[in-house]
Amino acid sequence: MPELPSVEDLMSRNPVTVDADQSLKFALKTMRKRKVNRLPVTERVSEDRKELVGILTVLDAALAVADAMFGDRSPSRIKVSEVMSSPVITISPGATVLDAAQTMLVHGVSGLPVLDGDRLVGMITKTDLLELVRSEDYVALHMVKDPITVSAGTSLLHARRLMFEENAKVLPVVERERLVGLLTDRTLALELARLREKSPKGKFRSALKRARVDDVMRTPISVRTDYGLVDAAELIVRKRVPGVPVVNYQDEVVGVITKTDLLHLLVEELEAAG
Structure with a gap:
């Protein structure tokens, strides 16, 4: 059997991110503009380094916007850090596509930030994996x-x-x-x-x-x-x-x-x- 492709082979490189202290309005605008449904959330830990601290999905945003806990606060006054999911399920670039698919299904997520050590190097999503479907079933x-x-x-x-x-x-x-x-x-x-x-x-x-x-x-x-x-x-x-x-x-x-x-x-x- 041929060797399975790795996560690195299929992942999107240099993923779009959002800072934890940015507004939900900014995050949604970024999702719309960049045509993505999730954003890795980062936080600056030093002058030249940011750390992955969460992930924000469109469903997170939909739930938050209508949540009574935010009262009359508009998306421009809600911080990403208040809405994001954390801790984040991640995967390494050397893992196989089977590892990625199984991880998504086990944890009920549709995308995984790819970390090389503690450095964010990509994103792999269900969409990326669909190109591997070969079944001739109806x-x-x-x-x-x-x-x-x-x-x-x-x-x-x-x-x-x-x-x-x-x-x-x-x-x-x-x-x-x-x-x-x-x-x-x-x-x-x-x-x-x-x-x-x-x-x-x-x-x-x-x-x-x-x-x-x-x-x-x-x-x-x-x-x-x-x-x-x-x-x-x-x-x-x-x-x-x-x-x-x-x-x-x-x-x-x-x-x-x-x-x-x-x-x-x-x-x-x-x-x-x-």
Whole structure:
């Protein structure tokens, strides 16, 4: 069997970072501009060195922006250090892609900062690993059946709660059993931050209760049950989404296939090949 690629072979080098004392607004703006869903968080420990102290994801941001503990504070007045996840699960550049995939699945994370000693040298994500999927199976064999869905009129507050409670990063938007849109954790986080920032003091909660899924949902993206897994993986990467709904030939939503589902499959393939 050929030697497995290393993390260093697939990782993104010189990852975008954010300082722990920066604002959540700045972090979200950076995520939007650089088209990333997570930022390693650093803290200066000397004049010429920064240390990795946490990681911030769009889902962290979505939860924080609507959290009552922050009261009327807007994202510009919330520090990254108050929201980030810490300690950070990391990996070394010499580890294999199988090590990376297993670590992500065990810890329930979608990306790993890559440390050479205590120096941050890269990031490896589920997206990076999807290019290794080679299975010729159909999507129907690996999708999550009967997925959680929302309607276009569902409140964003309820959608946020569903994402948190069910650890769902993508929610199909369905009307009369037909797919009409898609809500992702990234779209939700950016909209909640926008709402919080523009709402007058004391008015955010009422604005949040009025906000609906159809205010922000994406144009629907889907695959059919007989799509190949490689095609599904390529679509997920190209559209920059955590997963896609699966529809039958009546355009009814019957499942969801996500990066996590594909990563489980990749681990099985790599372990079997070894």
